[in-house]
Amino acid sequence: MFKRGLAVDNPLTVLMIGLCATLAVSTKVEGALFMGLAVIFVLVMSAAIVSSLRHLVPEMVRIPVFIVIIASFVTIVDLTMKAFVPDIYSFLGVWIPLIVVNCMILGRAEAFSYHQPVRLAIADGLGMGSGFTMVIVVLAFIRELFGSGEIVFFGTRVLGMPEWYPAPGILVLFPGAFIVFGFIVAAMRWYNNQRTLVRTVQTPVQCRVEEGGR
16 A cells, blocks of 8 residues: 555656645755655644544535644644744745645545545555655755756755756756656656566466466
8 A cells, every 4th residue: 555655656646636836846855855744744644533533524524524634734734844944934835734735635535544444544645645755855856956056955065066067947947847747757657667567477477377386
């Protein structure tokens, strides 16, 4: 269940949900990382609560209940980041409160957590959150390094390109976000296709081996 969120059902490269925040905050690695951690926290905690209450919440009011649960954990994230990492909080801006209506989080609560036991709901939330974080951090790494020529983390330059490197500023703009994201999607789909091909080839071989053993 956890692994599906990383590749096969990755919320960004396969399901294509939560793209607005992804493209908006992926100009800096530090912002993308904290956004990913916030999403993981909200996904896991809301999945656990929704699953725990699945037999108590009437189906007619489940969506408002989901939103209240998600909003509670988003508020915790919002206040915590505002207190301890104010610079990153300012950078992420409105995208932290908007986690409440993120299609990925509300969608997983509706499609999975509401129908599954707590253990599976937590595994699904952790997998989906990790898959989201992986893609947004890779996207931010490419855009920041090649778009601005350096990676800055908490005001410290941790990685940089040579001085002669002509940083193409388009990568830190929205067109650059779509271009880089497109390449990441292509790479992930190629990987998934290769996995499917390998499994397709292996299955007939295993069947022949089992038949021969009989």
